[in-house]
Amino acid sequence: MHIISVQNITVKYLQHVLLQNLSITIEEGQHWLITGQSGSGKTVILNVLAGLMKPFAGVIALKEGLGSKNITLVTSRHHFKDKTNTSTNMYYQQRYNSSDADQALTVAQHLESKQPDNIENGYWTIDKVTDLLSLQPLLSKELIKLSNGETKRLRLAAALLSQPQVLLLDDPLSGLDQQTQSRFNTILGALTDSGITVIMSGSGHEIPDVITHVAVLKAGTIVNSLPAHEYSPSKEYQDNNPDITALSSLVKEFPLSQHNWIVNMNYVHVKYDEHVILNNINWQVKPGDHWALFGHNGAGKSTLLSLINGDNPQAYANNIILFDKKRGTGESIWDIKKKTGFVSPELYQYFPTDQTALQVIESGYYDTQGLFRPSSASKRNKAMEWLEALHIEQYATQLLKHIPASAQRLCLLARALIKMPDLLILDEPCQGLDKQQRIHFNQLIDVIMANTGTTLIYVTHYANELPTCINKILALKNGEIVDAAMV
Template identity: 35%
Template structure:
């Protein structure tokens, strides 16, 4: 029988960081076997509240009680560090050398079993691999996994720790529609067994079994009750500054090409196994495409061919910006024409211990690896630097600050990137992709971590850029409502093969 006594109790709990209020007078209770969703705009304090609950941080005032075994699953995983590749370059995941032995998925699981003292577990009998439908990953190494595959493996690791309370920060991020439904079903089954959940997610992602929700705004609870009664309280306001003109920021003439991408019978293999099979795809100047497919369908690998991160581009019939791949252009010639954003790229700006909360550095053992400010990160887009930034010119700094002004984030100009909320970090990385007015925008799940206002605004911003400036775009998303209206063509992959190539029909 499930106990009626509170397993978590917060009474007027407040949290400050360097005299800056983060959370104020938070009061609620969570009983055993029950679950709670925490929602709110980016930077509202959701992750900080989760860290209070699991006692990773201590309240500045008030009381926090939690006597149950609690596991916190952060939005960002640590697989790069676990695999011993925390400081490698981004394209490393697409390069494979006989003398290298990166950690495999089975090796990761075996290490996990040993750390947990779970001698009763074997990989062959691990049903969670089938539940999450990732048993096929047993022949992969950690650095070969897609964003969605990493997320599912991360969740398996958390469940194996046998928590009584599982706190999950954006657990549905990076999962396709089917995988999100499967995860919600699994979580519901676990609640029946007595496990409690705290889920940080969007309003539309709250699973049906969750009976209570907290809405946070600027560190305070603005609503507490049933998800059905939230109404429109979650989001308000706009992030656009109408006094800043986008056309001014994109005043540089974009290069003109006839063909941006052309693939003819492209094939990519990984250790002898096909990842992309007979891909034929052509993108003309000014076209906007959605690249769709389930987790593991091959989308990231396809994009790696375009961004020159995958060396197998040289052995295929591939044209980029009117030039056949390998005809004399350098990797940096290609990258200079592309503005790029992806969840995996985000990880490379979170190296070392990184920052996993909306108020990073708040725990005493945090050791940020990077010293880049948000302005530095935006400017790094000019030279496609990842995790570093060369000395900047006054003009570049002015342009970067204008982009921040456009999205009302000038407060972050001199703030460490690691000290921004995860939603704000994703906005900064989008500005990094836009700052050089590229001929091609490649945006892989760009709205992850953004709130509803930010998503709506950036859809409009991208529509304006693509239609008025004739910038070509490839947009990847598992959420059709996040795809901008300017996207009129669709390429759909399934198990590395093209199953749809043509006009968009859902808008």
């Protein structure tokens, strides 16, 4: 008996066809992975199944008694609200400013707000989801201070409180360290044991044990569906080499750094209340260094980066030199940011939803999350040159939120580089991208690093996903340095 039957649906947005004559049937006892290249339509399918997008044509049939209120989607984008409960108006730096972070709900408050009135009739309670997803140590922590992995666990916990019969997970493994990915198998097992049908999107390179079937998506339609044990991810990736000539022309004007130190940290210590985030960090970054930064979810990587890019006020209480100036000796946050380019997969969440790709790139000149002043013709033209060099000029006038994840990431890269920074920080830049896109992104980084004196800090969980230019490694564990070495 089917849980969900989708027959020949077509989904359009504006004039774009997102799904074309797509069919899939989910039977009782089955749990599906939907895979395919970034931009193939995986997230669109989940939104359709959740009832958030309506097909232009075709039929969707649910089993008797199953309604949209019993189907819950956990997206890759959070929708946390502050204590006013009026909007998702938190900003990126808020997590590091104690007075502003106080406006954010705690994990416990967020879960309480998601608990339905008739919770006594449901299997999943706050105690159960807290135990399953190891949230007990986080209950008093503000939402804005959560790491990427912690945020994913909380979103899943909140979803379970709605007592879903079908749980849709949009790329849940992306951005998780290997230990957390392993634990995710146990979590999914508990969900399916409780009677939940799981349908998730993902790369296809990591398939949880509970998955019984795989659907392969290409250009908005399912080209193959088969039992999970018969599936193997494609190993064929077409060449997509970067435009070396165009990139070299854009970066030729990058000045060589005149600094002795990009970063010089001595016995840096950061804590919130009694919780130590970083302990006795000694780290020196010189001009032209290309560092890889490793660490499990919650190891302190994001906090370490926040001390460097000017977002964390605890820098003033520590012995930190950035670009040859000690923090607290008169430099402003804007002095630091104009020398630093920053890319993170979560950063796009903090841009206004009405910003086009071209506007986002131009905003890099002003270090603002969005363009809030009249566009400059010369700066707009330079932003367009970056779009063309990265072969994403077709998205120039499209809203950032509507373009594929791979193009979003390249827009953020162009935004970071347009001001010709001394330091480029890439915080898990390839999260959510398929293998071909990861290779292409890292090839771009190698070309840029080879043609400039820019210093690089590259954060990832996976050593096999680094660009070849990396020449130094720093590893964190529980807020302390456990390895620092030359490659």
